[in-house]
Amino acid sequence: xxxxxxxxxxxxxxxxxxxxxxxxxxxxxxxxxxxxxxxxxxxxxxxxxxxxxxxxxxxxxxxxxxxxxxxxxxxxxxxxxxxxxxxxxxxxxxxxxxxxxxxxxxxxxxxxxxxxxxxxxxxxxxxxxxxxxxxxxxxxxxxxxxxxxxxxxxxxxxxxxxxxxxxxxxxxxxxxxxxxxxxxxxxxxxxxxxxxxxxxxxxxxxxxxxxxxxxxxxxxxxxxxxxxxxxxxxxxxxxxxxxxxxxxxxxxxxxxxxxxxxxxxxxxxxxxxxxxxxxxxxxxxxxxxxxxxxxxxxxxxxxxxxxxxxxxxxxxxxxxxxxxxxxxxxxxxxxxxxxxxxxxxxxxxxxxxxxxxxxxxxxxxxxxxxxxxxxxxxxx
Ligand SMILES: [Zn+2]
Numbered sequence: 237x238x239x240x241x242x243x244x245x246x247x248x249x250x251x252x253x254x255x256x257x258x259x260x261x262x263x264x265x266x267x268x269x270x271x272x273x274x275x276x277x278x279x280x281x282x283x284x285x286x287x288x289x290x291x292x293x294x295x296x297x298x299x300x301x302x303x304x305x306x307x308x309x310x311x312x313x314x315x316x317x318x319x320x321x322x323x324x325x326x327x328x329x330x331x332x333x334x335x336x337x338x339x340x341x342x343x344x345x346x347x348x349x350x351x352x353x354x355x356x357x358x359x360x361x362x363x364x365x366x367x368x369x370x371x372x373x374x375x376x377x378x379x380x381x382x383x384x385x386x387x388x389x390x391x392x393x394x395x396x397x398x399x400x401x402x403x404x405x406x407x408x409x410x411x412x413x414x415x416x417x418x419x420x421x422x423x424x425x426x427x428x429x430x431x432x433x434x435x436x437x438x439x440x441x442x443x444x445x446x447x448x449x450x451x452x453x454x455x456x457x458x459x460x461x462x463x464x465x466x467x468x469x470x471x472x473x474x475x476x477x478x479x480x481x482x483x484x485x486x487x488x489x490x491x492x493x494x495x496x497x498x499x500x501x502x503x504x505x506x507x508x509x510x511x512x513x514x515x516x517x518x519x520x521x522x523x524x525x526x527x528x529x530x531x532x533x534x535x536x537x538x539x540x541x542x543x544x545x546x547x548x549x550x551x552x553x554x555x556x557x558x559x560x561x562x563x564x565x566x567x568x569x570x571x572x573x574x575x576x577x578x579x580x581x582x583x584x585x586x587x588x589x590x591x592x593x594x595x596x597x598x599x600x601x602x603x604x605x606x607x608x609x610x611x612x613x614x615x616x
Contacts, residue, residue, distance in 0.1 A: 248345075250274040250433055253533065263349050263424050265415075265431045273430050273533055276437035280477060285448070291438035293344040296373050300329050300336040301441050305449045305595065308564045312576070313594065314583045320593040322455070323566060323576075324446060331368040331392060332601035333361035333519070333572075334467060337442070338428040338435030343369045345434035346424030353377060353423035357414025359407050359463070359518050360389030361571075361600050362428040367396035378417050380410045386518055386569075388604040406513050407463075408525030429464040429522075430530045436466040443474015446595055454481045456592040457543075457582075459575035461599045462487040462496060463522035465534025471597075472537045483595070485543040487534060488578030490515035490550055495524050496531045500538060500545025507531030516550045516608050519571030519600055544587065546578040553577045554612040560598065567602035570612075575599075 250259045254272025267274055281290065288301050305324040310317045326334035339362060346354055353376035356366035363379040370377035377398040381390070382405065393400050401417075403410045411427065418425035426432050446458065454475065460468045468485050475482040489497045492515030499507045510523040524531045538545055550570070557573035560566040575596035582588050602609060 248434070248437070249277045251277045261345070261349070263346065263351060265425055273529060274433040276433045278437070285478070286441055286444055288441065291341040291344065291434075291441070293348065296340055296344045296347065296369060298330040298336070298340065298369065298372060300340050302445065303328050305446060312559060312563055313579055317583060317588070317590055319589065319591045322593075322595045323560070323564065324442075324595055324597050325566060326597060326599045327566070327568060327572065327601035331361075331365045332604060333365065334442070334597070334599045335362040335365040335428055336369070337438050338362070338432070338466065339365040339369050339426055341438035342424070342426035342428070342432040342435035343373060346426060347373065347375065349424070351422075351424035353421065354426045355414050355418040355421060355423045356380070356425070357410045357427045359521060360385040361519055361604065363398070364389050364392035364396070366426055367393045367398035370398060371396045376423070378421065378423060380414045380417065382407055382410050384518065386605040386607060388606060392604070406525070407522045408509075412526065428466065429527065430466055430469070430533065436469055439467055439470020440473040440477060441470070442467065442597070443471040444478060445474070446471070447475060447478055452479075453593075454479055455483045455595050457486055457579065457588065458483045458595045458597070459486040459488050459579050460597050461517070461520050461571045461574040462489055462534065463520040464524060464527065464530040465496065467597065467599070468534045468537055472541065482541050485538050485541045486575070486578055486582065487538050487543070487545045488574040489520055489545070489547045490517045490553060490574065491547045492550060493521045493523060494547035495528065496535050496538070497545035497547035499531070499535055505532065505535070507535055516611060517553055517570040517574055518605065519569065520574060544582060546581055548574065548577040548581050551615060552580065554608070554615055556580065557602070557608070558612050561602065566598060568598050569600040569602050569605040570608045572598040572600045
């Protein structure tokens with residue numbers, strides 16, 4: 237009798253986190269039964285770690301992920317800190333941000349399921365990533381961004397040749413327009429909130445890479461610039477796959493848009509939408525207007541790991557951004573430096589041990605937002 241291997245598509249079922257229904261792999265963005273957030277279920281690979289090729293097809297990949305993690309001087313955190321401080325440099329991804337990881341996986345799945353093109357609503361980085369990957373794969377892309385999107389990101393989207401819509405209002409408005417355009421066009425929606433579970437699924441590689449780079453030792457803290465929080469989810473999942481222990485996860489936000497950090501500070505389990513976002517950290521300026529449950533999912537992982545939700549003022553973010561460049565040779569946009577700014581805040585608050593091991597994810601390249609650098613040069 238011949239034993240047929242189940243196809244990879246059959247294995248990558250969608251599991252509803254609310255009603256626990258299971259659906260075979262398909263283009264779905266919320267549970268068709270209850271509207272809950274979907275998560276990809278897949279068994280651990282036998283006898284080996286995850287590989288990019290488990291998530292991203294050969295046609296689509298541009299060599300995303302596997303980013304450098306390196307130790308930097310501990311006084312970059314604080315002069316009294318004597319532990320280990322690492323940065324994981326996600327600016328090295330093909331279009332300059334960690335969003336390449338999600339988009340590569342989401343586009344791979346979309347094409348495998350027969351989608352003729354992709355739509356992505358974005359604050360800029362995911363749009364640049366989607367335009368980049370669509371160009372290489374030879375499929376059309378429609379990108380939707382708020383009017384406030386930094387020009388560097390807009391220039392990238394145009395360079396890759398995507399159809400581009402700039403929409404008045406904050407990111408949540410773009411998010412809704414993205415849903416409408418995906419429905420009209422029949423294209424797959426690869427928006428990188430929790431909406432595309434296949435994109436989020438690939439972020440488990442981030443946690444795995446950190447664990448492997450530390451030779452299996454679990455750091456005390458991993459700090460993550462956070463909008464809705466799929467990257468927090470990815471770090472949590474990557475550690476959960478291979479380790480009984482998960483580091484304390486820090487959801488780092490700007491005071492100008494801090495729905496998750498505010499709920500954390502107030503001891504709440506449910507995140508509420510943020511009324512009027514205003515921050516230089518454009519990549520995490522997401523008010524979660526129609527999907528606060530995504531913030532609540534991220535918050536639950538922060539709570540589960542004994543982590544923290546932290547909001548820092550833009551001045552601290554710019555200062556951290558400046559110091560990463562001047563003292564660690566790492567050119568970041570404001571969003572990317574929010575992780576270091578948040579850990580500085582936690583150290584000041586006495587919540588970090590002087591000998592702890594800390595990993596800060598730096599998520600986006602400084603060339604994406606020269607205007608923020610001009611502001612920083614005037615302030616720092
Ligand atoms: Zn459901």
